[in-house]
Amino acid sequence: MAPPPDHRRPIKRVAISDQQRRRELALRVQADRRSDAQNRARQLASSVLSLGPVTEVEPELEQEQEMSDASDQSGGRTELDPVRAASLRGPEVRRWFATQLMLPEWMVDVPPLLDSDWYVFPRPSGKRCFVVSSNGTTVSRLRNGSILHRFPSSLPNGARTKDVSGPSSSYSILDCIFHEADETYYVIDMVCWRGYSLYDCTAEFRFFWLNSKLSETGASDPPSQYHRYRFNVVQIYECNLIGLQAAYLGQVSYVKDGLLFYNKHAHYQAGNTPLALVWKDNVCSQYVLDTDNQGQIPSQQQVVLELQNDGSLTTSDDPPVALGCLSRDMIAQYGLRVGNLVRVEVRDDSVKLVDGKLDLGDLQLVGKPNRSRAFADTYSKVLFQYAARRAPLRIEDLVASIQSNPSVENSQALDIEMEG
Template sequence: MTPYRPCEAFPSASAPPFLDKSGGTGDQMGWAMAEQRGSLKSLREWQRERRRKALEGVRERRSKAREEELRRKREIHAVGELELELDRNEEGAGVVVSLGRQQNRPGYLRSREACKRYAAELLAMEWLVDVPEDLWANWYVTPRPEGPRCLLISQAGSTVSRCKNGSVHKEFQSALPNGSRGTRSPGTKGSKCVLDAVYHAPTSTFYVTDCITWEDYSLVDCDFEFRSFWLAQKFEGVAPGGVREGEPALMLAPRERATREMISRAYSGEEGLGYTRDGLIFTHKDSTYVQGGRPTPLCLQWKDAHCSRYPIDTDAKGVVLETQRVVLQLQEDARSVGTGDDPPVVLGKIPKTFSDNNADKLRPGQLFRFNLGPRGFDFGADGRPMGASLELAGLSHKRAKGDIISRILFQHLLRTGQITFESLVRE
């Protein structure tokens, strides 16, 4: 595949002309960026409308919460015991591999489906590309610990952490209910706790950021303010250190109302957090815990070079990439490429010559890597991104889905100096 092949963006009457790496003068470049930045004002309206609809969805979801909870409990009881045995049956897994038919074995398929199900339990955040108008009144801020997000599950006398893709990360004894032999309910498998956490490797600590289930009581339809209160109350009886020497500790990640003062403190790290920060998390007080992998505009990530070691995407060696890379998914027409959002935001088309020459190899959902060109983005009248300056770089083999639009926009704004801490705290 030939790298750096221009990708066709959708036409826009107001879009500046395409400028590739070798084309255009300094004056042209400045004019193109000024046009693109001016269009970002309409982006704010699009984001505000999305947050408004998300809050409407919260109210609708609560009205259906009881019915949904009954359905979830039936599913959990139907597959829970089977999953528990499957996860720990190492001998059975060995037999599957030795037969050389791993992918065709029902046990392997069940395990793969279990990973997908666990991965879908984690809330998917968006990125803060415009400051909510009610940030100081209705949002909370958390200084995010550096490390991978995990699903933390205590059940049947053991605690298991799972990575974002659902695979097992660690298994250990914890002070959570039913998280160790000492806290297990006698004579029964006992109830289950499911927490959203970040594992901070330098201190071997899981910092808990949210609560999904506590002793079989689901909190997914409760607002964030209540979930925070619940966690604070329950963690008063949970020992922070590991149950045994050398095992991970559990602590609550701090969260405060996102006043200008608290945002400044979280940003500066002056409270002595005890961990390396990786940006800030802003959560609306009325936000429910949205599952299923669909990102919510009511939980937003934000970072810059002051509060994160790697605010801009880097390569495997930690070196900042010269140009922004974007991973997009091929759509049903086998030419359009869009984001990993639901529904996807279509940003362009792969070149027709490339599409024609590889028609027998292209399939919907296929992932492609692109470099974002200097022109940036085109926006519609409602502020929705309608196209982008893209250069086809190749296939993406290591990703499960494309980048979401807010992440793409945030990285672009950060690279072009349009992400500033002052925008979070100024009047």
Template sequence: MAPPMERLPLKRRAISDQQRRRDIALLRQAQARRDAQNQARCLASAILSDPPADIEREPLEPECELAGDAEAEAEAKAPAEAGDAEDASSEMDVLQASKLRGPKARRWFSRQLMLPEWMIDVPPRLSVDWYVFPRPAGKRCFVVSSNGTTISRLRNGTVLHRFPSALPNGARTKEVMGPASMFSILDCVFHEHDQTYYVIDMICWRGYSLYDCTAEFRFFWLNSKLAETGACNPPSFYHKYRFSVVPVYDCDQAGILAAYTGHLPFIRDGLLFYNRHAHYQTGNTPLSLVWKDQVCSQYFIDTDSKGVVPTLQQVVLELLEDGSVATSDDSPVVLGKLDLETIQKNNLHHGNLIRFAVGDGGLDVIDGDIKKADIHFVGKANRVRAFADTCSKILFQYMARRSPLRIDDLVASTTLLHDNDQSLADVEMVSS
């Protein structure tokens, strides 16, 4: 029989609309029809093409969505580039994409990745519908092998490395060379400490697109196909960097704790949760979530350029044409408005990313949406930023300073589901 109710762990009350948006994302995914093969070919061609000189000179961008602002605040060497920062379409022609510069290039390349939302609430059926794995600290990047070479690019489009590898068609050796149509695309994190590419997802393998495959299938292929190559072997003359898969666990109590505290060859920067039914969706998606605390991440709470946690939470928002400032969500949320004097005094333009501090009034959250925010102008955000913060990041950081979502809440959610399932089984046995 089920244990007495007073012994069950308490479930944390939901405060956001993440689950509603997850349901919508899964529904759209089931209804969507796209040319996945052409999308993979477009991305591979854009990554392999030579970027304009000004993109090459930009500093290597640290992971801005999944790391603290201590990294994101590193000063850019080049002067800020003015101009229209409107969203670049993910469907842009390859030739156009390869010629993009500055903010537009950063936006286009960053939106080709599947970007997780920050976990505000624990998803229902966490132990049934989700995977969990530790996220390596480092630079998020694409890796493409084609035409006898391998190229990695950061989210801002900057080439990180050009090198030979044991990936299919990744070096000019008879063991791996193949036709030009045989290219592979991996979603990786480059870990500086051991000079290793940790692969967190597979987008395309030997010319076969995996965009419309579930995470369950992609992870299966990633583990089986990568092991068939020599990509996981130590570096050699024709294989400059080692590749390694990240351990992926079922999201039960044992899996969560293994991802949270298990021994790893890399520095852990939080946990990633993937819905096992999710396709590889470019841009922000609630079907992929990131969670952190002070135990598993150095950047649990955003820090400034000196690694110090600011007294007030800081957020980055985009300036709209009417002076409003909004998040980078698919449906941007307006959190305030700048007066004309501030805009002119600071030489601000439509599309600029601006940093604000959250005042004592905090955030007013109603039915999962931020309806009001007490924000105060700080200045322009660093130019390496691709786009503004999302609502989920703002809410996560707000909660982290007040009532964070704890590891106990994640573990308890799996226990609750198990106990509920056991209760239903007991009822069925009694009824029979």
């Protein structure tokens, strides 16, 4: 006689996008790639240190509506040497620096093998930036290219002290979020350390080095004469049930803004990647749904897209995804030009989800977005926001995905409560 069915077994949420297919493709591409990671890191370090202050008014970075994230914006991926990068100005600076950070996609489907192949950690709210220490100084630059801080630090060659170790030409590059409330740089990734590039190292190795190497420098010590800001490593967890619970509900010293998930096998890939994901709900973030220019959550979803030559409105993905079109009369009426960002409203009754692809139907032009916006939304963000208003990806879905893995013991899984 067959055993009775186990009604406690979790049911996985059906995928609504091709995110997993692109994830598998990204892993294959990085395995086949033969990039000069050392030269890439050297170019980035030189550019971060040499670029002069941006002459235009520096845009205020919104806390995650536009934000740190950095996560919803990316321009075309182009390789530039330091000389060309130093000559960029205005929007070109922002676009170039936006392609240097590894930006997470928004999680719209739960990856398989979440508990064995992924890390999870609580993301600090703040300003996403690169921090470079070299030649006795430390510089942090926002993704728009402008300097956030220039200061002495305990990072290698980060201050002009007598006990500087290593050659003067060596440099280190950290991927950070600056949390203004406690004036602390929270390090979420390591790109280069003492001149050694980590671009083509897995996240598993980069996080190991980050935790071991940073602790040797005293960079986490309180501020002092030769160490202006504290650097703290964000606690990184295995994405099993215990780790997910700790990241989701655990107390941290900063304002939490969602969860970040990194695939253990992912290299540091410039631009948006499905091998890093961001997820939010009302428990772990105060910014789940996008707001309008007045900071209010509109009754209908609003999307920021970029106007193209043919009148189409596209996302900032590479390649871009067309989600609508404007007539010539509308373009002329609003005085729009190619490359302008526009804010459009999505009518609920016109949206369709067909084979994992959004068809937004008729779009209502609202106007131009806040001037601080430099890039259009990504497709994964549009899809996440669409789902968040109707059938959001919940913490229970993440738990169910982990519990459905045969390697997880049900006795342990069922004891975990994810209530905020």
